[in-house]
Amino acid sequence: MALKREADVAGMGGGDGRPARGFFERDAVTVARALLGQRLVRVLDGVRLSGLIVETEAYLGAADRAAHTFGGRRTARNEPMWQSGGTAYVYFTYGMHHCFNVTAGKSGEPVAVLVRALEPREGIARMRAHRSSRVKPGQRLRERDLCSGPAKLCEALAIDRRFSGVDMLEDGALFIEQVRRRAMSAKMIATTARIGVGYAGDWAEKPLRFVVKGHACASR
DNA sequence: ATGACGATTTACT
């Protein structure tokens, strides 16, 4: 089931705006939930590529064994996580994939939200072109699989480490648009353990992954 | 300088 179109959302007459700093300067769980249904936009060569966020994970900082900032680690790579909410944090992993986060909290709080899946909305042909490099010739990816994972959406939207550290309130090429004013109701959100953090002990099981319930574009 | 290891994806048995 697709998310509501922005024109159908009460009070929105088109022309969605970027959230203010305060939207991001909250705890990571609140931001992770509030991001569901909002639109991630990448402007590439003047063309908009975008999708609605349908899956997120919260990473809670120094105490969180699964977070890159566990134990208060501060390195060149994770520096954006220490910046004020609304900063992009993009990292490279497994020798071939990028993952995109938006930081939460205030400056000095090393917390972030990993964006794990999108429902493609604009620039779908371009996304398919970006993604098909990894697909056998002749095969056609289903639209719902263009952005159904953290590395997939980075490939589809051409997001890489060059964006790590950019302020998404100011940047012209990568930002969030607020499609809905209020967070989705808890009923619409499935809460589960985070994916791929089995090394994190107790923290691996905490309910910090948020998915629009039953959405076809979620990962796995 | 070196070695171990991924906040993943895809293909294959």
Place this chain on the structure above:
DNA sequence: GTAAATCGTCATA
């Protein structure tokens, strides 16, 4: 279900 791909990052020396 399991395994390979592939290299930047980080801790250790």
